[in-house]
Amino acid sequence: MATLINIGIVIGTFLAMEGVAWLTHKYIMHGVFWFLHKDHHQKDHDDFLERNDFFFLIFAIPGIVCLALGNFYDYRIALYIGIGITLYGFCYFLVHDIFIHQRFKIFRNTDNWYFKAIRRAHKMHHKHINKQDGECFGMLWVPFKYFLESKKTKTI
Numbered sequence: 001m002a003t004l005i006n007i008g009i010v011i012g013t014f015l016a017m018e019g020v021a022w023l024t025h026k027y028i029m030h031g032v033f034w035f036l037h038k039d040h041h042q043k044d045h046d047d048f049l050e051r052n053d054f055f056f057l058i059f060a061i062p063g064i065v066c067l068a069l070g071n072f073y074d075y076r077i078a079l080y081i082g083i084g085i086t087l088y089g090f091c092y093f094l095v096h097d098i099f100i101h102q103r104f105k106i107f108r109n110t111d112n113w114y115f116k117a118i119r120r121a122h123k124m125h126h127k128h129i130n131k132q133d134g135e136c137f138g139m140l141w142v143p144f145k146y147f148l149e150s151k152k153t154k155t156i
């Protein structure tokens with residue numbers, strides 16, 4: 001039973017993180033921290049790293065704090081929350097930086113309706129190069145129409 005609860009905490013945290021990521025992207029990255037996110041929308045240099053990558057450091061902190069609390073002070077709940085946050089960060093990196101933006105040239109081709117839908121939605125997000133009037137701020141969950149479109153165009 002305890003194991004089920006722990007798995008539940010990890011999954012719950014993971015799902016909640018999509019909401020946190022959406023809120024942060026929409027109101028903070030496209031808000032007061034636009035100066036860090038801007039070069040992800042208007043690439044103005046040729047370096048591998050973007051100023052936008054600072055967000056990885058910023059987002060890593062709560063995960064590390066929770067893992068440390070869980071590990072050193074034996075706060076079990078904190079440990080599983082920390083695992084959920086860290087797993088989400090890892091998936092975000094795989095999907096956003098590798099699969100969608102191809103910072104490493106792998107995972108390029110897919111016929112999977114889910115992955116095609118989230119890539120299409122994020123490309124729509126990048127159609128807007130300014131701070132205002134954005135859309136599709138989510139990453140692993142996007143507006144339903146993208147999933148429907150993707151299902152319809154499935155190649156057999």
Ligand SMILES: [Zn+2]
Nearest residue numbers: 025030037125
């Ligand atoms: Zn953005």
Ligand SMILES: [Zn+2]
Nearest residue numbers: 025040041125
């Ligand atoms: Zn972005």
Ligand SMILES: [Zn+2]
Nearest residue numbers: 040096101122
């Ligand atoms: Zn992007």
